[in-house]
Amino acid sequence: MEPVRLIMSGAVVGQELAAEFGPLPPSLLPVGTQRLYELQLAALGGTRQHLVLPETFELSAFDRERLVELNVEIAPIPEGLRLGEAVVYALNSIGAGDTPVHILHGDTLIAEPPLSEADVIVGGRRSNEYAWAEIDTDGEGRITALVDTRAGEEGREHQPVAAGYFAFGSAVDLLRSMTRMRGDFVAGVNHYLAGHSVKLARGGRWLDFGHLQTFFQSRLAVTTARAFNTVRIDGLTARKSSQDEAKIWAEAHWLQEAPPAVQVYCGRLLGFGAEDGKSFYETEYEYLPVLSELFVYGALGRQPWLRILASCEDFLRTCAGITGSGSGDAALKALAADKTLARLERFARETGFPIDAPLSFEGRACPSLVSIAERLVAAYDLQSGAPESVFHGDLCFSNILYDSRVRRIKAIDPRGLVGERPTIYGDLRYDLAKLAHSVVGRYDQIIAGRCRAERHGEDFSLAFEPIACQPWLEAALGDLSVRGVGGLSPAVRAVTVSLFLSMIPLHADKPERQKAFVANALKLFLQMERQ
Structure with a gap:
């Protein structure tokens, strides 16, 4: 049976991201020349896809048309719900029935999620001290519990954390668990775990767009360049190269010769040269x-x-x-x-x-x-x-x-x-x-x-x-x-x-x-x- 897939984006981003981009649901954050939901949907595939959004958020006509093109239904939910409550509301509103349900957090992108599997949770490595749900497993890879950690805690070394993709074999049992635990998502998952054998899965590349720091780190992975030049970014520098030697040298010359009062408003030139038949220059990469x-x-x-x-x-x-x-x-x-x-x-x-x-x-x-x-x-x-x-x-x-x-x-x-x-x-x-x-x-x-x-x-x-x-x-x-x-x-x-x-x-x-x-x-x- 084709699973129901929910992208949970039912609340706007936190204050850090809202200060940079405005009060957007996370799936609508800009990533280069597209919105995050386009990347998420490309990774998820399938036909029964639903984007959960706050019912008060007004999508533009262009976004509505784009979602129709991508065969996605919008599932509006009331604001202020806890994540588990939002899952329950969304599944009931779309009439999911007793079917597998796959859930992707709206601020998450998994490059190669285990689409054909049920009762799995994708785990990844903690990359910072934000609040995460650590994953406890037994010796055979079966998940025994999710354990909430608070922001600022280092957590247990090498302990996997929930990366934001959950595949449940039974929507009915998931609804019962979330309702029983009064909308607490992690507690609801743990209740579900008590009655189902759920495995830890290692998905492909995991990108987290949910916090200011992780947003800009994740955006690096989807940075694109124009056809007539190449931009290589390693997180420290941005190297722009091209076979158009005159263009590259002119840009590097400008950055080098611009007066200090102007350079305050510009990228900082670190070096320039030629390599593999192309001219290049490097600037300090800005997470902006x-x-x-x-x-x-x-x-x-x-x-x-x-x-x-x-x-x-x-x-x-x-x-x-x-x-x-x-x-x-x-x-x-x-x-x-x-x-x-x-x-x-x-x-x-x-x-x-x-x-x-x-x-x-x-x-x-x-x-x-x-x-x-x-x-x-x-x-x-x-x-x-x-x-x-x-x-x-x-x-x-x-x-x-x-x-x-x-x-x-x-x-x-x-x-x-x-x-x-x-x-x-x-x-x-x-x-x-x-x-x-x-x-x-x-x-x-x-x-x-x-x-x-x-x-x-x-x-x-x-x-x-x-x-x-x-x-x-x-x-x-x-x-x-x-x-x-x-x-x-x-x-x-x-x-x-x-x-x-x-x-x-x-x-x-x-x-x-x-x-x-x-x-x-x-x-x-x-x-x-x-x-």
């Missing part, structure tokens, strides 16, 4: 959330986000206060104006897209992509006379970490190039546009697939998953001003549009993403024209 994760998947409130934006402003002011001998206008021309048309021509060659034909967005007439690119140049204000200053060059949310303890951002992966020239100097407007293309252009939602782009002939449409913080974060960016340049000034808006145009051919392996970039460029251009 990425702004793209917080924006797309988090649930932070207004004040935390305003503190984040204030730190971005501090960084930009620091950079803008350190000027070079060149022209900011010349740098902006090289960064935005010169490459956009070439990128569009490449897009047309590769796909046959009519870049010279007029288009429309949701029924509103738009010029062709080439005409838009040409009209944007005039809005850049390349005769401003602005001096070049220190700039990051790729200041989007996916390249910004945030340390909530000191309320300071850490910017990673600087550009380091203007044209073909390695430099730490560029134009402030470009950095502001990179920030705007995450806040206003919602680039990170497109990358994560949290939007719907449609094309009907020459007409495009685009709908984003609603994010509560986005409207007032956009307003706050509009109020920001650095060296007299507004966060959403006409020049910044124009460069933001050009960013979406120029990145289209870089995502040739993702046609849906390219469609979203085209639609977004049209949408942002129309907004710019109305300003």
